[in-house]
Amino acid sequence: MTALGDLIEIDSRTVLVLGRELDIAHDRPDVANALVHNTGDTLVLVDTGVTTAFRAALRKAAGRVGHYSRALVLTTHGHPDHVGNNDLADELGVPAEHYVPAPDLDQMRDPASYWLRSFDRITGLAPLPAPAALADTVVRICQPMKPFCRTTRTYEERPLERIRIGSLRFTGWTFANGAVRVLRSHGHCAGHVIVHLSDCGVLHLSDEGNGAWGAMADADQLKIQTVLGAVAVLIEQKEATILTDGHTFTARRGPEAAAHLEGLLEQGTALQAAALALTTDGGKVRPSTFTAGYTQALADLGIGGANPNPVFTAMMALNQLRELGLRPESDDHDASWSRPTLHNPAPPLPPPSESRP
Helix, strand or coil: CCCCCCEEEEECCEEEECCECCEHHHCECCECCEEEEEECCEEEEECCECCHHHHHHHHHHHCCCCCCCEEEEECCCCCHHHHCCHHHHHHCCCCEEEEECHHHHHHHHCHHHHHHHHHHCCCCCCCCCCHHHHHHHHHHHCCCCCCCCCCEEEHHHCCCEEEEECCEEEEEEEEHHHCEEEEECCCCCCCCEEEEECCCCEEECHHHHHCCCCCCCCCCHHHHHHHHHHHHHHHHCCCCCEEECCCCCCCEEHHHHHHHHHHHHHHHHHHHHHHHHCCCCCCEECHHHHHHHHHHHHHHHCCCCCCCCHHHHHHHHHHHHHHCCCEECCCCCCCCEECCCCCCCCCCCCCCCCCCC
């Protein structure tokens, strides 16, 4: 069992600060794990979670990793459970930089609209209050919310770099003389990045490690699975030796990390097979029926993932339907989904020949 703010010491310069799971019924926000690392004279914070209790844990961790004279705060993506304490950069007492992904700026500035868009899709598919009320709840319980500080900039304001790690090529940005590598992944949501700390061997997946299928409206299933495969190669090549993420309260090393990644990818293919089996009855399926079958498939396959609950399961189910090529037949929330007609239309009949005198 772990508690909010518990620390896992990876080495004398690197600590994983543990968050907690979401509990909307009790107005308890989820809090993402954060990495605290010291390289040279630079303190590196990868995500800052949310809540004042977690903020205190970040300060405690910063005091454990050694002296620093500058700070670098890196946001992996804009969801509230990762960004609430970003203004801590202003309070560290040293010159600080803070970077966020440009594609996530809109949701960071207006999180209620972002979550409303995600929840509105699943009206009637999960036991939830009105989408607007649920979106307001997510924002309300994630307080205090300070996603920006005096030095906040977007990664995209820096020149994009080609980054080679082992046999793989990425694009992203490097910091601290190359010891910190921010790699674009964009799977879990539109702006998502992952972070490689080369001098301690840690690769932080953040929420790309939530599972092989995404839930959010701006998730990209192909990108999630592609980054999981790429990270598996880095683990095999020992370019990364320790795997952490945003919602698994552990640090996985070597073979355990490799097995975990393979398991996520296996789950992805197993879920797609189960989804296909649910869409073969006449080529049509109602989202409510599909979601019920999909929920059962998750249970049968033993797939949990981060923050397992009916809301996120329904969001995943709709993403899975679209990934399989089905489309809604109307705007009704539980209208049947089907595959679009693909056959070519019959050619028009030639005009009747005119009689000749």
